Amino acid sequence: MNIDEIRSYCLNCKNKPCSNNGCPLNNDIPTFLHEKDLKKAYEILCNTTVLPAICGKICPHKKQCEGSCIRGIKGESVSIGEMEEFIGKTSIENNYKIPMEIDEALKSKKVAVVGGGPAGLTCSAFLAKKGVKVTIFEKFDKLGGILTHGIPNFRLDRNVIDSTIQKILDLGIEVKYNQILGKNLNIENLTNEYDAIFIGIGANIPTKMNIEGEDLNGVYGGNTLLENGKHPDYKGKRVAVIGGGNVAMDVCRTVKNLGAEEVYVIYRRAEEQMPAEAKEIEEAKQEGIKFLFQTNIVKIFGNDDKTVNKVECIKTKLVQKESETRLSPVNIENSNYLMDIDYVIMATGSKPEEGLINDFEKNKYGYINVDENMQTSIEKVFAGGDIVGEKSTVAFAARSGRNASEKIIQFLKK
Ligand SMILES: Cc1cc2nc3c(=O)[nH]c(=O)nc-3n(C[C@H](O)[C@H](O)[C@H](O)COP(=O)(O)OP(=O)(O)OC[C@H]3O[C@@H](n4cnc5c(N)ncnc54)[C@H](O)[C@@H]3O)c2cc1C
Ligand code: SF4
Structure with a gap:
């Protein structure tokens, strides 16, 4: 099916089961899918995600959005992943920007994000959009986490990863590379310097x-x-x-x-x-x-x-x-x-790296324990993604990062 055929195959269901029950990020699927102006379609996606070209390619769609699609009951579900990837790639080719939504009250706030994988990148983007000054501290000399240092090139194009990350950094985010929590980086120094910290270091051992x-x-x-x-x-x-x-x-x-x-x-x-x-x-x-x-x-x-x-x-x-x-x-x-x-x-x-998260209260599975506000046992420190035992998919890690950004904003405004 081409893009127009996919669009007209979608029934534009009022109750949006694909978005509400299937997509971990709750992307507004029928709305972006039926939007013919591709810049606007991208901006609709940006309300909930900053990784469309990536999630469109590697999310387990049949278990997530496409698994909840009404069309799938009697036949083939709508090719939601293909559409999301198409819009993500179009945004790269045309250099569409992630829209800013500056909140004046947040412009003086500084947040440190430790780990530049899907959780950290998404948390950073949703904070930076609002005007928060974000610095990412990353272990390697490249961002992306498992997207860059795990998923092979034959499954996920390196140019797509790099361009998606560049769009996020264009929100005004600073990055410090070769910064390793537990080695040349410690939580105490960060809490002294920043208004809040987000930990998204994954669990890749x-x-x-x-x-x-x-x-x-x-x-x-x-x-x-x-x-x-x-x-x-x-x-x-x-x-x-x-x-x-x-x-x-x-x-x-x-x-x-x-x-x-x-x-x-x-x-x-x-x-x-x-x-x-x-x-x-x-x-x-x-x-x-x-x-x-x-x-x-x-x-x-x-x-x-x-x-x-x-x-x-x-x-x-x-x-x-x-x-x-x-x-x-x-x-x-x-x-x-x-x-x-x-x-x-x-x-x-x-599992998480041995010894690295000993300063935090852990849950029974050995991951960092967070409360309903995604706050850890350490004051001002939030966490999300695989390190809190999320479902180990890119979309769940990204949602966790986005949720944490909302909780951090509430915390910063207190
Ligand atoms: C091989 C492989 C294939 C996968 N395929 C898919 C797939 O097809 N679809 C899907 O949805 N999911 C897939 N997953 C799962 C998905 O990649 C993860 O759930 C997701 O990347 C988790 O995101 P995260 O940000 O929590 O952690 P990560 O992606 O692990 O990112 C953590 C970041 O923190 C940095 N970091 C780590 N330790 C430190 C430290 N001490 N100090 C500073 N920084 C640190 C890392 O370098 C990294 O940049 C796959 C996972 C693997 C391993
Ligand atoms: S459930 Fe399927 S048919 Fe209904 S709006 Fe979502 S994608 Fe379209």
């Missing part, structure tokens, strides 16, 4: 499975490999990627592109339960990646020099457990088998 052999050479964390890009030489090697989400898909395809001979994705549930988007799974299959569904890994074996040479797998069956919403995998006794493998990459989840 790979979790362990706690199985035998996990400490052998040749076992890697998927997030770490994608973040620092320091891969071993995969040429002619057999690689097992454990997990079924975005990280597993991005890492298996990256490894295959880098020349691995065989790449296996080992996932303990069935294909239809994979958290990754169906499109990503399909593309991975087409690129020659092999999927072992309902399979668990129980042990990793090594050579005398402690490098990986085999993994032990076991088949699983799926059972409904009380109080669980989805089917749980249970190992099938005596179904174990061995596979020759050179590298194992864990993509089974991530």
Whole structure:
């Protein structure tokens, strides 16, 4: 469908289920979609998001906006993601600006944002729009968080990320690079200098499975490999990627592109339960990646020099457990088998960096605890995105950043 066909396919529903039930950012979908003046359509999107070209491309639309689209009940849902990406890209090509909405009462206020990923960037933009002086403190020499240091180029164009970030910085935001909370940056100094602080440092440390052999050479964390890009030489090697989400898909395809001979994705549930988007799974299959569904890994074996040479797998069956919403995998006794493998990459989840957030009260899952005002246990300090245990998607992190900006503004006006 072309843009006009997508537009006329949308029923312009009065109760907007796509916006109200599906989109984490509550973008006003039918209104931007039916607006033919593309600058105005972009400005409608800017009321709720500053990342349209990015979210339009990589949000799990089928689980979010398109999953709630009325058209989807009997047929195909409206291609909302495609429209959002189109408008986002048009805004880049035509240099449309994010509209300012200056509030004179906020012009003397200074806010520090630690972390320049989707949560930090969105919080910064919604504060700067109102006239707040924002400084972002970023660990790396580039902004974007996982968008820049995680999601591979073949899925998200670097120019789109950079141009989207530039629009945000054009709101008058200052950036200090190579500033690392816990090393050359501390909360106390920031609270002395700024009226409020937002922490959006993500939670990108790979979790362990706690199985035998996990400490052998040749076992890697998927997030770490994608973040620092320091891969071993995969040429002619057999690689097992454990997990079924975005990280597993991005890492298996990256490894295959880098020349691995065989790449296996080992996932303990069935294909239809994979958290990754169906499109990503399909593309991975087409690129020659092999999927072992309902399979668990129980042990990793090594050579005398402690490098990986085999993994032990076991088949699983799926059972409904009380109080669980989805089917749980249970190992099938005596179904174990061995596979020759050179590298194992864990993509089974991530968590906050050890020790980094010890100054804060944490929730039971180990993330920074925030109250209903997104305030942490430290006076003047707010937090959002993956570091507070958000749903680990770009749109949820962005919403969290936007919500925090609203709470920070209320705080600054007290
Ligand atoms: C490989 C991969 C693929 C993904 N694919 C998708 C997808 O397709 N769709 C989707 O919706 N979501 C996806 N996600 C999830 C999504 O990227 C995250 O939920 C989102 O980026 C979280 O945003 P954030 O701002 O909270 O954290 P991050 O994006 O992690 O950003 C945190 C920022 O803080 C900085 N920082 C960290 N520590 C410090 C410190 N000590 N001092 C100063 N700065 C610091 C980091 O450098 C970074 O810039 C993916 C995640 C991964 C890992
Ligand atoms: S639910 Fe679907 S058809 Fe209805 S307004 Fe939203 S996009 Fe259009």
